[in-house]
Amino acid sequence: MKKTRKLKNYIIWNSFLSIIIPIILIGTLTAYLLFAFIKNDISQKNTVIADTISHRLNGLVNESFLSLYQLRNLLETEVLNDDFQINTYLQTSLESSSIIQSLELIDETGIVKNIAPDNLNLLGSNQSGQSFFSDSQLTKTDYTSSIFISQRTGQPTLALSTPFNKGVVVAFLDLSRINLESLGLNQAFGDQISIAITDEKGTLISHDDMNKVYQRDKEENFEIIQNSNTDPSAIFTANYNGQTMLVNKSSLNNMNWFVFVYQSYASILQILRSILGITLLVTLLLVIISRVMAHFVFRTIDLSFSELNSQTKDIATGHYQLINVDNNFAEFETLTGNFNQMVERIKDRDETLQNLAYYDLSTNLPNDTYLLKHLEQFIEDDLAKIAVICFNIQNFKRINDTYGPKFGDAVLQKTGQRILSKPRDKAFTARSTSSNFIRVAYNMTNIKSIIDEIKDFQALFNEAIVINENKVYLRFYVGLALYPDHSLTAENLLQYAHMAADSAKLQGKRKIVFFETTMKKHLLHNMNLEISLQSALSKNQLFLHYQPQINVNNQEIRGFEALLRWQHPQLGNIPPLDFIGIAESTGLIIAIGEWVLKTACQRIISFNQTMNRQTMISVNISPIQMEHDGFLQMVQSVLEETGLNPNLLELEITENVLIHSHQESLEIFKQIKAMGVKLSLDDFGTGYSSLSYLKNLPIDTLKIDQAFTRDLLIKGSHENLMESMITMAHILKMKVIVEGVEELKQFDRLKSFCCDCVQGYYFSKPIPESELENYSRLNKL
Amino acid sequence: MIWKFKKYRLLVVLVFLLWLLLSACSQKTLSIGYSASLTGTNSELGVIGRNGLMLAVDTVNSTGGVNGQEVNLIIKDDKNNPQTALTVDQELYDAGVNFIIGHMTSNMAEHSLPFINEHDLLMISPTMSSQTLSKRDDHLLRVVSSNEAEIEFMAKTIKQAGNYKKIAIIYEAQNEAYTLTSKSILISLLQENGSSIIKDLPFESGNNPPYWDIANEILDSEADCIVILASSFDAALFCQQFYKLGMNKPLFLPTWAMNNNLIIQGGPAVEGIHISSLFDPNSEDPNYLKFKENYQDKYGDLPSFSAVYTYEAAMILFDAIETSQTTDPAVIKKTILDTKTYQGLQNEISIDRFGDATRKIYNYTIKNRQFEKGDE
Numbered sequence A: 001m002k003k004t005r006k007l008k009n010y011i012i013w014n015s016f017l018s019i020i021i022p023i024i025l026i027g028t029l030t031a032y033l034l035f036a037f038i039k040n041d042i043s044q045k046n047t048v049i050a051d052t053i054s055h056r057l058n059g060l061v062n063e064s065f066l067s068l069y070q071l072r073n074l075l076e077t078e079v080l081n082d083d084f085q086i087n088t089y090l091q092t093s094l095e096s097s098s099i100i101q102s103l104e105l106i107d108e109t110g111i112v113k114n115i116a117p118d119n120l121n122l123l124g125s126n127q128s129g130q131s132f133f134s135d136s137q138l139t140k141t142d143y144t145s146s147i148f149i150s151q152r153t154g155q156p157t158l159a160l161s162t163p164f165n166k167g168v169v170v171a172f173l174d175l176s177r178i179n180l181e182s183l184g185l186n187q188a189f190g191d192q193i194s195i196a197i198t199d200e201k202g203t204l205i206s207h208d209d210m211n212k213v214y215q216r217d218k219e220e221n222f223e224i225i226q227n228s229n230t231d232p233s234a235i236f237t238a239n240y241n242g243q244t245m246l247v248n249k250s251s252l253n254n255m256n257w258f259v260f261v262y263q264s265y266a267s268i269l270q271i272l273r274s275i276l277g278i279t280l281l282v283t284l285l286l287v288i289i290s291r292v293m294a295h296f297v298f299r300t301i302d303l304s305f306s307e308l309n310s311q312t313k314d315i316a317t318g319h320y321q322l323i324n325v326d327n328n329f330a331e332f333e334t335l336t337g338n339f340n341q342m343v344e345r346i347k348d349r350d351e352t353l354q355n356l357a358y359y360d361l362s363t364n365l366p367n368d369t370y371l372l373k374h375l376e377q378f379i380e381d382d383l384a385k386i387a388v389i390c391f392n393i394q395n396f397k398r399i400n401d402t403y404g405p406k407f408g409d410a411v412l413q414k415t416g417q418r419i420l421s422k423p424r425d426k427a428f429t430a431r432s433t434s435s436n437f438i439r440v441a442y443n444m445t446n447i448k449s450i451i452d453e454i455k456d457f458q459a460l461f462n463e464a465i466v467i468n469e470n471k472v473y474l475r476f477y478v479g480l481a482l483y484p485d486h487s488l489t490a491e492n493l494l495q496y497a498h499m500a501a502d503s504a505k506l507q508g509k510r511k512i513v514f515f516e517t518t519m520k521k522h523l524l525h526n527m528n529l530e531i532s533l534q535s536a537l538s539k540n541q542l543f544l545h546y547q548p549q550i551n552v553n554n555q556e557i558r559g560f561e562a563l564l565r566w567q568h569p570q571l572g573n574i575p576p577l578d579f580i581g582i583a584e585s586t587g588l589i590i591a592i593g594e595w596v597l598k599t600a601c602q603r604i605i606s607f608n609q610t611m612n613r614q615t616m617i618s619v620n621i622s623p624i625q626m627e628h629d630g631f632l633q634m635v636q637s638v639l640e641e642t643g644l645n646p647n648l649l650e651l652e653i654t655e656n657v658l659i660h661s662h663q664e665s666l667e668i669f670k671q672i673k674a675m676g677v678k679l680s681l682d683d684f685g686t687g688y689s690s691l692s693y694l695k696n697l698p699i700d701t702l703k704i705d706q707a708f709t710r711d712l713l714i715k716g717s718h719e720n721l722m723e724s725m726i727t728m729a730h731i732l733k734m735k736v737i738v739e740g741v742e743e744l745k746q747f748d749r750l751k752s753f754c755c756d757c758v759q760g761y762y763f764s765k766p767i768p769e770s771e772l773e774n775y776s777r778l779n780k781l
Numbered sequence B: 001m002i003w004k005f006k007k008y009r010l011l012v013v014l015v016f017l018l019w020l021l022l023s024a025c026s027q028k029t030l031s032i033g034y035s036a037s038l039t040g041t042n043s044e045l046g047v048i049g050r051n052g053l054m055l056a057v058d059t060v061n062s063t064g065g066v067n068g069q070e071v072n073l074i075i076k077d078d079k080n081n082p083q084t085a086l087t088v089d090q091e092l093y094d095a096g097v098n099f100i101i102g103h104m105t106s107n108m109a110e111h112s113l114p115f116i117n118e119h120d121l122l123m124i125s126p127t128m129s130s131q132t133l134s135k136r137d138d139h140l141l142r143v144v145s146s147n148e149a150e151i152e153f154m155a156k157t158i159k160q161a162g163n164y165k166k167i168a169i170i171y172e173a174q175n176e177a178y179t180l181t182s183k184s185i186l187i188s189l190l191q192e193n194g195s196s197i198i199k200d201l202p203f204e205s206g207n208n209p210p211y212w213d214i215a216n217e218i219l220d221s222e223a224d225c226i227v228i229l230a231s232s233f234d235a236a237l238f239c240q241q242f243y244k245l246g247m248n249k250p251l252f253l254p255t256w257a258m259n260n261n262l263i264i265q266g267g268p269a270v271e272g273i274h275i276s277s278l279f280d281p282n283s284e285d286p287n288y289l290k291f292k293e294n295y296q297d298k299y300g301d302l303p304s305f306s307a308v309y310t311y312e313a314a315m316i317l318f319d320a321i322e323t324s325q326t327t328d329p330a331v332i333k334k335t336i337l338d339t340k341t342y343q344g345l346q347n348e349i350s351i352d353r354f355g356d357a358t359r360k361i362y363n364y365t366i367k368n369r370q371f372e373k374g375d376e
Helices: A009-076 A083-096 A133-141 A173-190 A209-213 A222-228 A266-314 A332-359 A366-380 A396-403 A405-421 A447-459 A491-508 A517-536 A576-586 A588-613 A625-629 A631-642 A662-675 A706-710 A717-731 A744-752 A771-780 B002-026 B042-061 B080-092 B106-118 B146-162 B176-192 B210-220 B231-245 B260-269 B287-300 B304-326 B329-339
Strands: A098-109 A110-116 A156-164 A167-174 A193-198 A204-207 A236-241 A241-253 A256-263 A388-395 A426-433 A438-441 A465-467 A470-472 A476-483 A512-514 A543-549 A557-568 A573-574 A616-620 A648-653 A678-683 A703-706 A737-741 A757-759 B029-036 B069-075 B098-102 B122-125 B140-142 B166-172 B195-204 B227-231 B251-254 B273-277 B340-344 B348-351 B363-365 B370-373
Touching: A009 A083, A009 A098, A009 A156, A009 A167, A009 A173, A009 A193, A009 A256, A009 A266, A083 A098, A083 A110, A083 B080, A133 A156, A133 A167, A133 A470, A133 A662, A156 A173, A167 A447, A173 A193, A173 A204, A173 A209, A204 A209, A222 A625, A236 B069, A256 B069, A266 A332, A266 B122, A332 A737, A366 A388, A366 A426, A366 A438, A366 A491, A388 A491, A396 A405, A438 A447, A438 A491, A447 A476, A447 B002, A470 A717, A476 A491, A491 A512, A491 A517, A491 B166, A512 A576, A517 A557, A517 A576, A543 A588, A557 A576, A573 B080, A588 A631, A588 A706, A588 A771, A588 B098, A616 A678, A625 A631, A631 A662, A662 A678, A703 A717, A703 B166, A703 B340, A706 A717, A706 A737, A706 B329, A717 A744, A717 B370, A744 A757, A744 B195, B029 B042, B029 B080, B029 B304, B042 B069, B042 B287, B042 B304, B069 B080, B080 B106, B080 B340, B098 B304, B106 B122, B106 B140, B106 B176, B122 B304, B122 B329, B140 B329, B146 B176, B146 B227, B146 B251, B146 B273, B176 B227, B176 B251, B195 B210, B210 B231, B227 B231, B231 B251, B231 B260, B287 B304, B304 B329, B329 B348
Parallel strands: A476 A512, A557 A616, A616 A648, A648 A678, A678 A703, A703 A737, A737 A757, B029 B069, B029 B098, B098 B122, B122 B140, B166 B195, B166 B227, B227 B251, B251 B273
Antiparallel strands: A098 A110, A098 A167, A156 A167, A193 A204, A193 A256, A236 A241, A241 A256, A388 A438, A388 A476, A426 A438, A465 A470, A543 A557, A543 A757, A557 A573, B273 B363, B340 B348, B363 B370
């Protein structure tokens, strides 16, 4: 997973680093240069100190020599010519000198003739072995000794000697005084340096630690310094007791003495430390300033970011609003512009998707999804009362059948336009199923307002819809359910409104039907039937009754029509009208239809065999069965299995079969006919079949609906209609069976119309299968 | 692979440098102590000995140290005072020192030796020769012979020089561990020869001793010869007093007084004196000649016996540490004792089981301001 970081931290850190890194680099370089500068400066200063001490020492030594020269002159000029004078002079000279601790006058044989201060041990001793005597005597020049233990003091000393005409005069130096002189200078230059003075062999003459002098220590790095330091200005470093020191050296004029000035590196670092302290302080200040500046810089950016974040968060939650961020950065402007483009595109896309999801393309009205969603919202908002009104277009099927499906679509489109033209004040209308429109009106105060709402809707269709010069007047079956009176859920309300509309349709009246609980019971009843029907076949609850069809001329049995019956264990006999529709809607009709066909065929074979007759059997076929792919195969199989002569089987179809696809139906009819099976058209006169297509159907028998039989004797016009239909059928080479014959008069009249066969209670109601033979025998038909 | 090496090359180099740095930092040093009188009139022995020791340290460090450890020399001044000697030994012990070269005069052993023994240090003395320190199984080893041998040699020299019967002895009283035992031995030996000590005069060095008075007292006696048991500084001054008094009686000095300062400070006054010398200034041994050359280069002076003996003491110690590969004083002592003989700069050094050495003794005199070896 990619690691992310906060912009604020990024900016602050980068600004911090952009300051701290250059400071570190510059600081390091500066510290290095500063160190080199300070080192060089200290070295120069210490060289000056060393030279100063050398100069001072030179002065002291020269001063001592001058004392010796004066003594020499006095002796050679014999100004001093006896021991008393000489001793007095020596004592005086000694007292006037700052560094001479002892003076001696040695004769040419090396015998100490005079000495100051008095020293009995040395007076008269022979010093000819001492270099200060022998060298001076021999070379006749001044001499400066190396350090040695003084016989006078038992401490280290240096001897200065100069020859005179009768021997040598010697001055012994007090090293502690020399040390004091250098210490004085040392203190004058601060306590960061230390000073050492050595003789030509490196033996210490003076040092801060005089014990080293008394112990005749050598300067620790004398040889190394002497061998390496050819350039007087060179900076030399050496280690002393584990401490690195800067060493500067100076030589005394005319003497092989050396002055060393030491300063530790630590003192340089001490100087640097204060500078580094200031640098650190400045760095800290800069860091704080950078932090504050970064904070302010970021705050400006952060404001833009926060606003952008806040608005994009709305977008992320689905509220696609255009971003309007006021900021000072061009980058943000571009970003905002890009976001807004994206938002526009998303909104367009969502609108399209919403249209597809929530609107019906035929009418541009909201669809079921929209309907359900909004109805649920109204309920959630408790916008009582809510009226869910179902408007079902009356006879829409007929319009479709009459003018074709495209016309029907155009009608729906116009319907949508008219509905949309109505202001959506506290209401909206959706298209539910094909010819159903649901209007949802909320905040209804009373029934009257609901009725007014319905009337307003119906008023939209007072004028005919004109399509291709065809005028259609739309009327509606209206059913409605109310929230919260009838239900608290959207689904139920919709269902109840549909039920109420269906109820209105059943009642066939142009009135408004309010949902009633009984409708719900009816619905529940149907549901129970549907569940029971699933197992009715396997539980042998289904059986067939047979109604005889009587030839009019000889009043013999032409055949029987097989009629399905259902003996429900709890509900008793269920009328076919109550469950056929359920069987069709659930698809159970396929299995049931096959069973009916097979059972009827077997029974008529049994009957014919028993009665030695060629009686026909008529079996009703549902349009659903006809549409099923295996229908023809099923009929063929039943015929083969039962062995029934196809000519004795007549399949009764209704005009509904022709609704969906006239051409496909014709093809199936032809194949049925090809099997030798006969076809009859049931319930003729109740549908909308026209004579134009009737003539093209391969129908053998036309069954005229009992409705015509009922009215036959009431009006003369009805008789004419019956007669015309029979005549027409005959013209079309069809036999005619008239259903619903219940009286002799009806029979006689039909006979006079040359009707071929009749069927009805006059001859027999449908009878159980076990009674077919008895019926035939008893009635001698 | 090459890329990877290049990538990590800097890291490898840095780690290596760090390792070198840490190695350098963690390199141990071998600290040894040196305790001697470095100030005052008796300091010649200690100062010259220190110079010899520093040459030894320079030599061993220039060849990589001892077992790879650089030798760090810690020098202490015992001021020829036994109490100070104890103090400085304690300081050395506190500084983590296991080995002390020193002290240089026998009287320092009084407090120092018990401390050394108690704390299991190892002391190798170049010049403490008192017989009282002999035949002890202690933590003191010596590269110098017992003063018994030296005094025996002196007694023999006196006898050979003139069989003197009346002998005066001047001795430095502070270093009584050496001078008193020497005197006692000498008296005993001389008495065997029928000689007698007619004068027995102590003095204390460094406290403006009455050289002149003592010399006059000797002069007033009937002594045939004079034995001075003192350092070169004091001996030279006594000789000067005798010179001033015009006394030409034979003078006999121990090795203690034998260094160039005796000649320089004594001048004609020390001509002809007899020295029982524990070293041979005129040795032609290449080791010694090399040492002498180095010493002169460094200090501009000739080495004396204390320089030679201190150098040898240090070299014996370094050799034992290298041989035993340890710095445990007990092991080092055992190693030295087991080795028994070492080749010194001039002659062989035999060390017995008590850590007492036997060295060759030379008869020296001063002629024409030079040490001159006499008959052996």
